[in-house]
Amino acid sequence: MRLFATLVVLGFRRWSTYRLATAAGAFTNTVFGxxxxxxxxxxxxxxxxxxxxxxxxxxxxxxxIVQALIAPVNVFNWNELALxxxxxxxxxxxxxxxxxxxxYLAGFLGRAIHQFIPRGAPPLLAGALITGLALPATxxxxxxxxxSVVLGVSVSFSVWWLANLAAFWLIExxxxxxxxxxxxxxxxxxxIPVHWFPDWLATVAAxxxxxxxxxxxxxxxxxxxxxxxxxxxxxxxxxWLAGVLLLGRLVFARxxxxxxxxxx
Amino acid sequence: MTEPIIQVxxxxxxxxxxxxxxxxxxxxxxxxxxxxxxxxxxxxxAVGYIGANGAGKSTTIKMLTGILVPTAGTVRxxxxxxxxQRRELARxxxxxxxxxxxxxxxxxxxxxxxxxxxxxxxxxxxxxxRRDELVDRLDLGEFLATPxxxxxxGQRIRGEIAAALLHSPRLLILDEPTxxxxxxxxxxxxxxxxxxxxxxxxxxxLTTHDMDDVQRLTDRVLVVDHGRLVYDGTLPGLTxxxxxxxxxxxxxxxxxxxxxxxxxxxxxAVESDGLRHRFAFTPERTTAGAILExxxxxxxxxxxxxxxxxxxxxxxxLYLAQIRGDDPAAAP
Numbered sequence: 136m137r138l139f140a141t142l143v144v145l146g147f148r149r150w151s152t153y154r155l156a157t158a159a160g161a162f163t164n165t166v167f168g169x170x171x172x173x174x175x176x177x178x179x180x181x182x183x184x185x186x187x188x189x190x191x192x193x194x195x196x197x198x199x200i201v202q203a204l205i206a207p208v209n210v211f212n213w214n215e216l217a218l219x220x221x222x223x224x225x226x227x228x229x230x231x232x233x234x235x236x237x238x239y240l241a242g243f244l245g246r247a248i249h250q251f252i253p254r255g256a257p258p259l260l261a262g263a264l265i266t267g268l269a270l271p272a273t274x275x276x277x278x279x280x281x282x283s284v285v286l287g288v289s290v291s292f293s294v295w296w297l298a299n300l301a302a303f304w305l306i307e308x309x310x311x312x313x314x315x316x317x318x319x320x321x322x323x324x325x326x327i328p329v330h331w332f333p334d335w336l337a338t339v340a341a342x343x344x345x346x347x348x349x350x351x352x353x354x355x356x357x358x359x360x361x362x363x364x365x366x367x368x369x370x371x372x373x374x375w376l377a378g379v380l381l382l383g384r385l386v387f388a389r390x391x392x393x394x395x396x397x398x399x
Numbered sequence: 400m401t402e403p404i405i406q407v408x409x410x411x412x413x414x415x416x417x418x419x420x421x422x423x424x425x426x427x428x429x430x431x432x433x434x435x436x437x438x439x440x441x442x443x444x445a446v447g448y449i450g451a452n453g454a455g456k457s458t459t460i461k462m463l464t465g466i467l468v469p470t471a472g473t474v475r476x477x478x479x480x481x482x483x484q485r486r487e488l489a490r491x492x493x494x495x496x497x498x499x500x501x502x503x504x505x506x507x508x509x510x511x512x513x514x515x516x517x518x519x520x521x522x523x524x525x526x527x528x529r530r531d532e533l534v535d536r537l538d539l540g541e542f543l544a545t546p547x548x549x550x551x552x553g554q555r556i557r558g559e560i561a562a563a564l565l566h567s568p569r570l571l572i573l574d575e576p577t578x579x580x581x582x583x584x585x586x587x588x589x590x591x592x593x594x595x596x597x598x599x600x601x602x603x604x605l606t607t608h609d610m611d612d613v614q615r616l617t618d619r620v621l622v623v624d625h626g627r628l629v630y631d632g633t634l635p636g637l638t639x640x641x642x643x644x645x646x647x648x649x650x651x652x653x654x655x656x657x658x659x660x661x662x663x664x665x666x667x668a669v670e671s672d673g674l675r676h677r678f679a680f681t682p683e684r685t686t687a688g689a690i691l692e693x694x695x696x697x698x699x700x701x702x703x704x705x706x707x708x709x710x711x712x713x714x715x716x717l718y719l720a721q722i723r724g725d726d727p728a729a730a731p
Contacts, residue, residue, distance in 0.1 A: 137517055137520075137523075138517040141514055141517035142514065142517070145503065145506065145510060145513075145514050148506055148510060149503065149506055152505055152506070223499070224499055224500075226461070226466045227496070227499055227501045229466050229485065230466055230489055231486075231501075231518055232486045232487070232489040232490045232518060232519060232520075233486075233518050238518075394466075395465075395467055395468050395482065396468045
């Protein structure tokens with residue numbers, strides 16, 4: 136536990152050194168939030184003022200919260216492990232008395248904690264000023280929402296971990312990582328809510344861990360999923376997390392074995 | 400007799416090299432990087448593991464630390480099977496790969512120590528004492544708060560060595576630790592390592608290209624060539640055997656055609672009509688200072704240089720000796 140906490144703090148500190156990058160990211164998130172909120176509200180207007188349970192206000196709120204969560208959940212890129220596998224530094228990780236997946240998860244969470252306020256607050260503030268936010272008035276959705284965000288970040292880590300492991304077998308990894316970004320962009324609810332998907336696409340999304348990264352936390356925070364429904368959402372997230380983490384462990388073990396046996 | 404801290408028996412490691420042959424086919428060649436290596440290391444020893452590039456040094460170290468599986472033969476490090484008990488082993492050994500960093504690149508050096516203390520589960524009450532000792536002896540205080548990416552090479556290597564020693568390992572393995580360092584930094588590092596060994600009895604295994612490292616830090620030398628052990632013994636024994644001498648080049652102000660003999664040194668050449676003289680010597684028989692003094696009595700010295708035998712040269716000589724049918728490994 137002390138190790139995990141130390142590594143979370145370290146992950147936090149690593150990112151806190153890049154203040155300018157954080158400020159630039161927050162600005163970009165906010166600008167895109169404005170564009171996305173406008174498009175979302177426009178789409179709802181075109182659909183007659185309501186679309187799959189979203190009205191103009193809740194639709195805009197959805198867009199703003201997603202923008203606030205993009206950075207902590209880390210939708211766009213994580214290739215730290217892949218780089219270490221490619222240049223052989225993963226040997227250093229193997230030669231330490233710790234579990235690598237556990238250590239990297241801690242670092243990933245530390246990064247998310249750092250990004251939470253500086254990258255999350257500006258879009259939410261802009262949203263409150265420009266379109267207004269439709270947020271629940273009771274504390275429970277926020278408490279459950281926080282759990283859901285932590286689970287969402289962890290699910291994102293578990294999927295990135297798996298994608299990065301391809302580096303054990305492939306030299307050029309951009310294809311795999313880009314595929315992950317595209318899948319995440321569409322299926323997580325980043326662009327439009329998963330609830331707007333046609334049935335076939337909703338089915339596809341439900342068969343992947345992606346909706347657990349963004350759609351799930353936003354549903355819980357905005358109390359679209361309340362009470363038992365919210366707990367159900369958390370359970371689905373936890374199940375994906377456990378499954379993908381476990382798969383990541385097995386694949387890592389195979390990759391490390393290849394490295395250790397073939398010397399690749 | 401206690402168990403050796405490292406025990407290697409008939410160790411072999413092959414790599415498969417695939418090279419394109421024609422449009423689709425690839426030829427598959429098996430290369431043995433380590434080929435039938437056997438040696439023991441006693442606890443508390445200081446051993447230099449030397450050989451030319453590609454001789455199999457790093458491959459051996461990877462097998463000793465459990466990040467590479469031997470193709471054949473056995474390794475025991477600290478009484479453990481390195482591959483199967485890699486994590487337990489990691490608590491007992493410290494490793495510095497000169498070409499790789501175990502520090503957190505974008506954080507201050509001090510943070511790396513904190514992380515390593517947690518990783519090694521060092522007691523919160525005692526590890527800062529050890530850290531302060533290392534900070535003091537390696538002179539890290541000035542840049543403890545500097546992000547690792549901004550450190551100079553010498554500073555970073557000192558940080559790496561402190562990181563490897565923070566958990567007071569029984570065995571310290573250094574892979575080319577002084578590579579790229581200037582003379583002063585090398586010297587400080589050697590003083591530190593010798594002192595740590597005297598203080599804590601840490602076993603030291605060192606790969607290097609620098610003969611001075613071997614001379615100053617180790618009491619036993621293993622030479623590998625093409626994955627085979629070609630010499631196991633002391634450094635004086637090695638230099639005697641292959642005749643690896645240092646050469647002192649002395650330039651005089653006025654030419655002296657004949658300087659006479661100098662005790663313990665061998666006259667190699669007289670150049671430029673007596674302006675330049677070369678003396679070969681081994682550190683066991685005489686010192687550079689003694690030669691300089693002897694020469695200084697017979698002529699005024701303008702400049703001097705000392706040429707070191709390089710490892711490649713030593714290995715080449717050993718190899719030639721083997722071809723001639725001598726058996727260098729049997730020598731003292």
